[in-house]
Amino acid sequence: xNDWKKKAVVYEAYVQSFKxxxxxxxxxxxxLIEKLDYIKNLGANVIWxxxxxxxxxxxxxxxxxxxxxxxxxxxTMDDFKKLLSKAxxxxxxxxxxxxxxxxxxxxxxxxxxxxNKENKYSDYYIWRDPKEDGSAPTNLGSAFGGSAWTxxxxxxxxxxxxxxxxxxxxxxxxxxxxxxxYKIMMFWLDMGVDGFRMDSISFISKPSKxxxxxxxxxxxxxxxxxGSANGPHIHQYLQEMNREVLSKYDVIAIGETPHTSAKxxxxxxxxxxxxxxxxxxxxxxxxxxxxYGRYSDxxxxxxxxxxxxxxxxxxxxxxxxxxxNHDQPRIVSRFGNDNKYRKESAKMLAIVSLLQKGTPFxxxxxxIGMTNLHIKKIDELKDLEAHNIYNFLRSKGISEDDALxxxxxxxxxxxxxxxxxxxxxxxxxxxxxxxxxxNPNYKEINVKKDLKDPDSIYHFYQKILxxxxxxxxxxxxxxxxxxxxxxxxxxxxxxxxKEKLAVICSFVPYKVKYNLPTDFVNxxxxxxxxxxxxxxxxxxxxxxxxxEGVVIRRE
Ligand code: TEU
Ligand code: CA
Numbered sequence: 001x002n003d004w005k006k007k008a009v010v011y012e013a014y015v016q017s018f019k020x021x022x023x024x025x026x027x028x029x030x031x032l033i034e035k036l037d038y039i040k041n042l043g044a045n046v047i048w049x050x051x052x053x054x055x056x057x058x059x060x061x062x063x064x065x066x067x068x069x070x071x072x073x074x075x076t077m078d079d080f081k082k083l084l085s086k087a088x089x090x091x092x093x094x095x096x097x098x099x100x101x102x103x104x105x106x107x108x109x110x111x112x113x114x115x116n117k118e119n120k121y122s123d124y125y126i127w128r129d130p131k132e133d134g135s136a137p138t139n140l141g142s143a144f145g146g147s148a149w150t151x152x153x154x155x156x157x158x159x160x161x162x163x164x165x166x167x168x169x170x171x172x173x174x175x176x177x178x179x180x181x182y183k184i185m186m187f188w189l190d191m192g193v194d195g196f197r198m199d200s201i202s203f204i205s206k207p208s209k210x211x212x213x214x215x216x217x218x219x220x221x222x223x224x225x226x227g228s229a230n231g232p233h234i235h236q237y238l239q240e241m242n243r244e245v246l247s248k249y250d251v252i253a254i255g256e257t258p259h260t261s262a263k264x265x266x267x268x269x270x271x272x273x274x275x276x277x278x279x280x281x282x283x284x285x286x287x288x289x290x291x292y293g294r295y296s297d298x299x300x301x302x303x304x305x306x307x308x309x310x311x312x313x314x315x316x317x318x319x320x321x322x323x324x325n326h327d328q329p330r331i332v333s334r335f336g337n338d339n340k341y342r343k344e345s346a347k348m349l350a351i352v353s354l355l356q357k358g359t360p361f362x363x364x365x366x367x368i369g370m371t372n373l374h375i376k377k378i379d380e381l382k383d384l385e386a387h388n389i390y391n392f393l394r395s396k397g398i399s400e401d402d403a404l405x406x407x408x409x410x411x412x413x414x415x416x417x418x419x420x421x422x423x424x425x426x427x428x429x430x431x432x433x434x435x436x437x438x439n440p441n442y443k444e445i446n447v448k449k450d451l452k453d454p455d456s457i458y459h460f461y462q463k464i465l466x467x468x469x470x471x472x473x474x475x476x477x478x479x480x481x482x483x484x485x486x487x488x489x490x491x492x493x494x495x496x497x498k499e500k501l502a503v504i505c506s507f508v509p510y511k512v513k514y515n516l517p518t519d520f521v522n523x524x525x526x527x528x529x530x531x532x533x534x535x536x537x538x539x540x541x542x543x544x545x546x547x548e549g550v551v552i553r554r555e
Contacts, residue, residue, distance in 0.1 A: 001318060005252055005277060005359075006475050009465055010095070011044035012363045014326045015052055015074055016060065017418045020430035027418070027429070029075035029083050038447070040090050042367055042458065043465030046252065047087065048095040048197050050326055052080070056106050058166040059144075059384065060416070062097075062199060063104035067184040084192050093194035095252060100181050101200040102167040109180075110168050114152045114159070124177050125168045126160035126206055139212045141221025145388030148224055160210075162203055162224045164384060172204045172237055185245045195252030198276070201238070202257035202268075205231030217291070229259035235267055238275040247274065254320060254359075255279040262315035269316055278320045278359055284308040285328060292396075295389045295406045300335065302507040306481070306490045309356065313479040313492075319358030323349060324366055329414040331363075333372035341509055341547050342369050342445075347460045347530035348549035352490055352505040354464050355551065357479045362461070364419055368450045369457045372414040373439050378404060382436055386411040422448035455532055467528055467551065473499040488512045489544065501527070504542065505549040514542045516552075523555040 019031030029052065039047060051061035054069040061071065070077050087094050103110055112121035128137040128149070136149035136158055142165070149158040150165045160169045170177050185196065206228050213222020238255075246253050255268055257279040268276050287304040290296025312319055324331040332338045336345025346369035354360040375381055378390050386407050393403040408414075413436065420442040421428030427442035439445075450456035468474040477494035482502065489512065491504040502520055506512055516524065521540040528551040542550070 001271065001277060002250070004093075007469065008046045008093070008252060008359050009044045009468075010046045010048050010254075010359060010361045011039050011042065012048045012050070012325055012361060013039075014050050014364055014416060016050075016435060017416050017429070018364055019419060019421070020432075020434065023431040024073070025430050025432045025434040026073050028073070029070070029079040033079075033083050033086055036087055036090055036092060040092055041462070042362070043462050043469070044362060045091060046093045046095055046194065048254075048361075049097065051097045051099055056104055056166065058104070058164055060382075062099050063102070063106075063164065063167045064099050065104040065106040066108075068187055081191070088192065093252070095195045095197055095254070096188055096193050097199055098185065098196040099199040100170060100184075101203045102161065102163060102169045105166045105168055109170075113168075115154055117155055117157075123174050124171055126171050127155060127157045128160070128210065129157055138210045139215065139222045140210065140226060141219070141224055143224040144385050145392060147221060160206070162200070162228060169206070170204070171206070173206070173208075173233065178237065178240065182241065182245045185241075189245070189249045189251060193251075195254070197254045197256065199256050200258065201255040201276075201279075202230055202234065202260045203228045205234040205237060207231055225259040230264050235273070235275065238268065239273070242274045242276075253277050258282050262312050265312075265316060269318060271317070278318050280320045280322065280325075280361075281312055283312065284323075288334070292393060292406065295393065295410050297402070297406050297409070302490060303484070303487060305335065307484065309353075310479075310481040310484070310492070313356055313358075313481075316358075319356065320361055321353050321356045321358045322361035322363070323353045324363045324415060325361070326363065326415050327412050328363075329410055330370055330372045331366055332369050333414070334409075335507075336547065337509055338369075338371040342371065343457055344530060344545075344547040346457045348505050348507070348547045350457075350461055350464055351503060351528070351530060351549035351551065354461075355468060355474055355494065355503050356492070357477070357494065360465070360468070363415065365415075367458050367461045368420065368445060368447055370417075370420060370439065370445060371441060372408070373411075373417050373437075374408050375404075375413075378407065380437070381407070381411055381413050382416070383412045386413060420446040422446050460530060463528060471499075471501070472496070473501055477501070482517050486514075489514050491517070493517065500554040502552050502554070503549070504544070504552070506544040506547055509546045511546065512544050514544055516540055516542060520552060520554050524552040525555055527551045527553050 016027045018027040019035050020027050021030035052074045053064045054066035054071050055061045055064050109121045109124045112119050113124050136147050140148040142148040143163050151158050161167050213226035253276040255276040265279050268279050288298045288300040290298035332346045336349050390407050417439045418429035418434045423443045427438040450458035473494050473496050477496045480493045482491035488508040489506050493502045530549040
């Protein structure tokens with residue numbers, strides 16, 4: 001991996017909720033341009049934009065109707081070019097979301113494809129005949145609920161959609177599909193875009209023969225990823241994409257790989273394979289799954305989080321380090337404490353994740369400790385997934401209150417509320433009513449406040465990122481877990497031949513005693529503490545305050 005990629009720090013901007021520049025309640029490209037310095041000053045140098053392309057927005061833009069057109073609600077192509085050049089002037093790179101496991105059903109390819117079996121696009125999607133009784137080819141369910149197959153009378157066939165029925169899956173086995181995708185990629189790369197985050201990329205290669213999936217817990221449908229996660233030709237296609245496109249540009253390729261084990265992930269990212277630079281793994285996002293999967297009423301155990309993150313650190317030479325994104329609840333609400341210790345735990349979570357080996361990813365709002373939204377009525381939620389899940393939970397006899405609580409804990413809307421810029425109405429996000437409500441705590445939690453306070457979460461992120469940037473050992477150094485039997489503290493070291501740092505993080509709301517790793521005893525220097533004031537040198541024991549995180553150097 002070359003130097004700039006190693007030093008990349010990625011800020012994910014959920015565009016429609018980042019900054020509205022023209023008062024229509026929707027975040028836009030111009031708004032992003034206004035805030036480039038904000039992102040740069042934080043210490044990020046790459047911005048990943050969630051999809052900004054033409055889309056009917058059934059899944060907030062992850063359903064694309066035209067890959068080469070900007071959705072007018074975000075601005076124009078000229079605005080985008082301006083964003084690109086302004087960002088480049090400031091030394092910031094721009095990464096786009098490439099959503100090519102599926103398109104929107106409004107894409108011209110699909111509109112043609114569904115007409116009949118004889119047109120140019122008829123084989124662009126995954127079509128299968130009905131069973132003899134006319135029912136769907138298999139029992140596969142979609143990620144958002146219901147069957148993954150939808151019937152089209154014109155073809156007397158079903159098409160596959162792992163996600164919403166308005167998101168038909170592309171047929172990557174068709175070389176023309178792959179070619180068209182490569183052309184789209186080159187269109188943006190030739191314009192100067194610096195890389196892609198590739199949505200659901202582990203699903204692109206489908207099994208040649210679809211089979212029924214085993215049904216768990218009297219569910220009606222089989223798991224959506226059955227047979228499609230890491231399908232038969234996935235690596236052949238990614239190597240081809242690398243050869244045909246990526247290798248010709250100096251760009252970054254980040255794959256989103258749900259339902260991929262660490263062993264399988266190696267195949268995507270080990271440099272000699274010439275596929276991608278890194279992947280987003282999901283294992284650590286499953287630490288609080290339960291009987292109803294993600295939407296269960298379960299709280300994570302720190303040791304599970306630690307085991308999962310460490311096993312990925314040990315398996316891959318480079319990781320994408322993240323705790324939250326636009327699909328996940330707010331990290332301080334999920335893994336920290338969004339009440340009394342919001343500030344403390346938000347800082348600690350940043351240390352624990354961003355200093356592991358790999359690329360740090362910061363999702364907008366994390367840097368000021370934004371929290372989950374707690375809605376009181378299901379109608380207040382926007383996300384289609386939340387509604388489908390709520391109905392499913394209710395159908396299983398779960399009470400309204402319990403179902404709402406389960407959805408509130410995990411809904412993707414938690415991450416999608418508008419960015420809280422200041423204490424003015426609508427949190428300074430927009431002058432009008434935003435497309436989605438602002439978290440009512442915006443007067444307490446906002447950027448303006450954090451920028452003023454030297455002890456804020458924002459300023460602490462700056463410190464962490466500076467530390468990473470100024471210490472080669474944090475870029476290249478080997479990751480080692482210190483101990484795996486401590487229930488309160490997640491500690492790891494980063495080391496090269498001569499240098500060694502220890503990152504020590506408490507996950508509990510009380511003071512704990514921590515015995516330093518032997519090689520740090522009596523010889524350590526404090527580099528960073530989330531409490532800021534911890535100047536005393538520790539001999540062999542450290543008393544960590546609630547959710548305290550520290551970085552020490554071996555002397
Ligand atoms: O998510 C892929 C994915 O696997 C989903 O299961 C995701 O984890 C889910 O939303 C969690 O409940 C990507 C995008 O990040 C997501 O926003 C899209 O909805 C999805 O692909 C379809 O494009
Ligand atoms: Ca706008």
